[in-house]
Every structure is written in C-alpha cells, then in structure tokens.
Amino acid sequence: xxxxxxxxxxxxxxxxxxxxxxxxxxxxxxxxxxxxxxxxxxxxxxxxxxxxxxxxxxxxxxxxxxxxxxxxxxxxxxxxxxxxxxxxxxxxxxxxxxxxxxxxxxxxxxxxxxxxxxxxxxxxxxxxxxxxxxxxxxxxxxxxxxxxxxxxxxxxxxxxxxxxxxxxxxxxxxxxxxxxxxxxxxxxxxxxxxxxxxxxxxxxxxxxxxxxxxxxxxxxxxxxxxxxxxxxxxxxxxxxxxxxxxxxxxxxxxxxxxx
Numbered sequence: 001x002x003x004x005x006x007x008x009x010x011x012x013x014x015x016x017x018x019x020x021x022x023x024x025x026x027x028x029x030x031x032x033x034x035x036x037x038x039x040x041x042x043x044x045x046x047x048x049x050x051x052x053x054x055x056x057x058x059x060x061x062x063x064x065x066x067x068x069x070x071x072x073x074x075x076x077x078x079x080x081x082x083x084x085x086x087x088x089x090x091x092x093x094x095x096x097x098x099x100x101x102x103x104x105x106x107x108x109x110x111x112x113x114x115x116x117x118x119x120x121x122x123x124x125x126x127x128x129x130x131x132x133x134x135x136x137x138x139x140x141x142x143x144x145x146x147x148x149x150x151x152x153x154x155x156x157x158x159x160x161x162x163x164x165x166x167x168x169x170x171x172x173x174x175x176x177x178x179x180x181x182x183x184x185x186x187x188x189x190x191x192x193x194x195x196x197x198x199x200x201x202x203x204x205x206x207x208x209x210x211x212x213x214x215x216x217x218x219x220x221x222x223x224x225x226x227x228x229x230x231x232x233x234x235x236x237x238x239x240x241x242x243x244x245x246x247x248x249x250x251x252x253x254x255x256x257x258x259x
Contacts, residue, residue, distance in 0.1 A: 003144050003147075003148065004132055004136065004198070006148070006151075007128060007132045007147055007148050007150075007151040007194075008128065008129070008132070008151070008190075008191040008194045008195060009191055010148075010151045010152060010154075010155045011124060011125070011128055011151055011154040011155045011158050011187065011190045011191070012158075012187045012188065012190055012191055013155060014154070014155030014156060014157070014158030014159045014161075014162065014187075015121075015158040015159075015161065015162040015165075015183065015184060015186065015187030015190070016162065016184045016187065017159050017162060018158060018159040018160055018161055018162020018163045018164075018165075018166070018183070019162040019163065019165065019166040019179075019180050019182075019183030019184045019186075019187075020162075020166075020180060021162070021163035021166065021167065022163070022166040022167050022169075022170050022176050022179045022180050022183070023176055023180065025163070025167065029163065029164065029167050031234070031235065031236055032236050032239055034164060035231055035236045035237060035239040035240040035243070036239045036240065036242065036243040037160035037161070037163070037164060037243060038160075038164070038227050038230050038231035038240055038243065039231045039239065039240030039241060039242065039243025039244040039245075039246075039247065040157060040160060040243035040244065040246055040247035041157040041160060041161055041227055041243075041247060042223045042227040042228055042231060042240075042243075042244050042247065043243065043244035043245060043246065043247025043248035043249070043250075043251065044153055044154070044156065044157035044247040044248070044250065044251040045124070045157065045219045045220075045222065045223050045227070045247075046219075046220070046223060046244075046248060047153075047247070047248045047249075047250075047251035047252045047255070048127060048150055048153055048154065048219065048251050048255070049127070049215075049216035049219045049220055050216075051251070051252055051255040051256070052127070052131055052146065052149075052150045052153075052255050053127060053130070053131070053212045053213060053215055053216035053219075054072050054076065054212070054213055054216045055141075056131075056134065056139070056141045056142050056209075056212055057071055057072045057075065057209040057210075057212040057213040057216070058071075058072045058209075059140075059141040060134075060139055060140075060141055060208060060209045060212070061209045071209035071210045071212075071213060072209070072212075072213045073213070074210060074213070075209065075210035075211065075212065075213030075214040075216070075217065076213045076214070076216055076217035076220070077217060078210070078214050078217060079123070079213065079214040079215060079216060079217020079218040079219075079220075079221065080217040080218070080220065080221045081217075082214070082217075082218060083119070083122075083123060083217075083218045083221035083222065083225075084221065086119055086122075087101070087102065087119060087221075087225065088102060089102065089103065090102050090103075090115050090119060091103055091104070091105035091107055091112055091115060092112050092113075092115035092116035092119060100112055113165075113168065113169060114182055114186060116226075117165050117183075117186040118186060118189050119222075120161075120222050120226060121186060121187060121189045121190050121193075122189055122190075122193050122218070123215060123218030123219045123221070123222055124154050124158070124190055124219065125189055125190030125191060125192065125193030125194040125197075126193050126194065126197050126214070126215045126218060127150065127154065127215040127216070127218075127219055128147075128150055128151050128154055128190065128194045129193060129194030129195060129196065129197030129198050129201075129215075130197045130198075130201060130208070130211045130212050130214075130215050131146070131147040131150045131151075131212070132144075132147045132151075132194065132198055133197060133198045133201035133202065133208065133211070134147070134201075134208055134212065135147040136198070136202075137201070137202075137205060137208065139208070145258050146255065146258060148258070149254045149255055149257075149258035150254075150255065152254060152258075153250070153251040153254050153255070154190075156250070157247060157251075158187060158190075162183050162184070162187070163183075165182075165183040165186055166179045166180055166182065166183030166184075167179070169182050169183060197211060197215075228240075231243070231244075
C-alpha cells in the first residue's frame with residue numbers, strides 16, 4: 001500500500017478505535033475525561049493548523065516577498081467562511097446539546113448528531129489530503145514523512161473523538177453495535193475528503209498554498225465553534241486546558257521531529 005493511501009486511512013483507523021470504546025466503558029463518559037479529551041483534540045488541531053498548514057503555505061509563497069501572507073490569510077478566511085456556510089445550511093445537533101442548529105428538518109436525533117460529526121471530520125480529511133498533495137508534488141517545505149506525521153496526529157486525536165461520538169449515540173437509544181458503526185462511519189468522510197483535495201490539488205498546483213490555509217481555516221472553525229465551547233462549559237474546564245496543552249505539544253513535536 002502506498003504512503004498516500006496509508007496517510008489517508010490512518011485517521012479513519014483512529015476513529016474506529018475510539019468508537020470501539022462504547023463496548024468497554026460505562027454508558028456515560030465521565031465528565032472529567034470528556035473535558036480532557038475535548039481539550040486534547042483542540043490542541044492537536046490548532047498545532048496542526050499552524051505547523052503543518054499555515055507555515056508551509058507561507059513558505060511555499062516565499063517568492064512573493066512580504067505578500068506571501070496573502071495566500072495564508074485569504075485561504076484561512078475562505079476556510080472559515082466555507083465551514084460557516086456548511087454549518088448554516090446543514091441541520092445538525094452537537095454532542096451534549098439538546099437544541100438543533102441549521103435549518104429545521106424532520107430528522108432523528110441520531111441523524112443530526114451524525115451530520116454534526118461529518119461537519120467536524122471534513123476539515124480534518126481536507127487537511128491530511130492537502131499536506132499529502134504537497135508531498136506528492138515535491139514541495140520543498142512538505143515531506144512525505146511530515147505528511148504522515150500530520151496523518152498520525154489527526155489519528156491520535158480521532159481516538160478520543162471516536163469515543164466522544166459513539167457513546168452519546170448509545171445514550172440516545174442506539175445499541176452499542178449501532179453506535180460503534182455510526183461512530184466508525186463518521187470517519188469515512190476523512191479519506192474521501194482527503195482524496196478529493198489531492199485530486200483537486202493535482203489540477204490546480206498553483207492553488208496549493210491557498211488549499212493549505214483553507215484547510216487550516218476550516219479546522220480552526222471547528223475548534224472555535226464546537227470543541228472549545230464544549231470543553232469550557234460547566235465544571236472541570238481546567239482539565240480541558242491541560243488536555244489542550246498536551247495535544248498542542250504532541251502535534252508540534254510530531255511535526256518538527258518527523259517532518
């Protein structure tokens with residue numbers, strides 16, 4: 001199996017492993033653990049956005065001089081706007097919330113939770129795909145080892161995310177097997193999104209710096225809109241801060257050491 005396929009599939013494996021927690025843990029995840037995991041996921045995504053996406057975007061545009069910031073800023077804002085639009089037009093329900101968001105729709109709670117997870121996972125798949133695309137195109141600032149480090153970092157944070165997804169599915173009245181299946185399938189959007197970005201980047205090579213920062217903006221949107229509010233709400237929010245620090249440090253280390 002090529003390095004590209006491995007890079008695309010590793011994050012999905014992390015989601016599947018995390019979703020399997022529903023078979024081994026109590027029906028309700030301890031609040032302290034959930035806060036820690038949400039913070040950890042946030043830290044990984046922020047570090048990946050900076051070291052693996054925004055900095056390479058600017059490095060690839062170095063010949064623009066001071067204007068090398070344009071692709072990074074433009075793509076970042078477009079990524080934020082894209083997720084904002086998807087969030088606005090898609091009926092969904094965030095984990096831990098009882099109030100649906102987006103347009104009104106006669107959908108089950110399980111379906112809306114699944115849509116929320118899909119919105120969440122899409123930018124992660126895009127991020128992995130665009131870094132792999134950079135490595136495949138021989139970008140000086142992105143190596144295949146660095147791309148696989150990005151994939152591994154996303155996979156590690158997908159493990160707790162998989163558990164955070166599958167366990168509320170079970171609490172919503174689904175069987176453990178169905179909750180595991182839904183949680184696992186929610187990660188399928190990542191390799192699909194990653195492959196789509198690779199194909200797009202191969203057709204639009206000059207747009208690669210914009211695609212890198214676009215993925216960063218999309219990831220930041222998820223962190224700010226979903227993960228941090230959930231991690232900071234109620235008691236034990238200090239544990240989410242600890243989790244963020246650990247996740248950020250881990251992803252930064254993976255990118256620098258393996259990249």
